Amino acid sequence: MAGKTSTRILVWDVPVRLFHWTLALLLVVSYFTARAGGDWMKLHFWSGYAILTLLFFRIAWGFLGSTTARFSSFLKGPSAALAHLGHLLGRGRPRDAGHNPLGGAMVVVLILAVLAQAATGLFAADTDMGMVNGPLALKVADKWVERATDFHSFWINVLLILTGLHVLAVLFYLVWKRQNLIGAMFTGRKPADDVVEPGAATPKLVFVSNRLAISLLLVSAALVYFIVRAGG
Numbered sequence: 087m088a089g090k091t092s093t094r095i096l097v098w099d100v101p102v103r104l105f106h107w108t109l110a111l112l113l114v115v116s117y118f119t120a121r122a123g124g125d126w127m128k129l130h131f132w133s134g135y136a137i138l139t140l141l142f143f144r145i146a147w148g149f150l151g152s153t154t155a156r157f158s159s160f161l162k163g164p165s166a167a168l169a170h171l172g173h174l175l176g177r178g179r180p181r182d183a184g185h186n187p188l189g190g191a192m193v194v195v196l197i198l199a200v201l202a203q204a205a206t207g208l209f210a211a212d213t214d215m216g217m218v219n220g221p222l223a224l225k226v227a228d229k230w231v232e233r234a235t236d237f238h239s240f241w242i243n244v245l246l247i248l249t250g251l252h253v254l255a256v257l258f259y260l261v262w263k264r265q266n267l268i269g270a271m272f273t274g275r276k277p278a279d280d281v282v283e284p285g286a287a288t289p290k291l292v293f294v295s296n297r298l299a300i301s302l303l304l305v306s307a308a309l310v311y312f313i314v315r316a317g318g
């Protein structure tokens with residue numbers, strides 16, 4: 087029995103783990119460089135381009151990547167998400183190889199929210215800070231630059247709230263359900279008891295090669311390069 091509970095199952099591949107912690111780090115970099123302004127804006131831009139690259143990669147990986155990375159494995163619709171919420175608030179132990187249906191919906195919201203932040207940054211401009219223009223700001227009409235700038239300044243607050251909720255959710259699991267999802271995002275492994283009912287067969291998870299991940303990352307970086315270059 088002791089052996090059974092200590093078995094750990096690989097659920098997250100390396101690309102998902104690297105994506106996650108690099109994204110979290112770059113959001114911190116982007117936030118503080120924007121607050122510092124001045125010369126720090128150069129780093130802010132590079133950080134934004136890196137975030138866009140990561141997001142393009144993660145969206146592609148959501149279709150072509152390992153089982154638990156695929157959107158189809160964790161986007162189960164509102165009724166599954168609500169059913170999970172009920173389960174969560176009760177005494178039951180949630181068991182999921184990857185994201186649960188509620189967490190999965192939140193993942194997509196987070197990805198789209200960060201995408202909106204990074205994409206509007208491309209068109210934003212800040213004349214107060216000495217003509218700091220996003221690379222595409224000169225390609226669109228002033229009214230769109232104004233809208234993108236307002237959205238970019240406002241949306242960071244929404245992103246902070248969503249990220250706060252996200253971290254609270256994983257802390258809830260840690261404290262209430264005694265499930266360490268954070269550790270699993272580092273090691274890739276979850277205790278078997280957090281994945282399947284005792285005695286049940288372990289799910290068949292397919293892990294796609296890291297080579298494909300690197301190729302997709304390079305294609306994503308090239309895409310961002312061409313978008314930025316389009317600004318001239």
Ligand code: HEM
Pocket residue numbers: 102105106109110113144155184185186189190193196197200249252253256267268269271
């Ligand atoms: C200290 C801060 C953070 C912690 C402790 C944390 C923890 C986690 C954990 C444990 C998961 C896996 C959840 C599950 O098992 O279903 C996860 C997934 C995720 N988190 Fe975070 N997170 C943090 C910051 C962030 C930030 C800043 C963002 C960006 C807004 C973010 C975006 C995501 C996304 C998109 C996923 C899905 C990963 C994937 O499937 O590729 N996280 N996070």
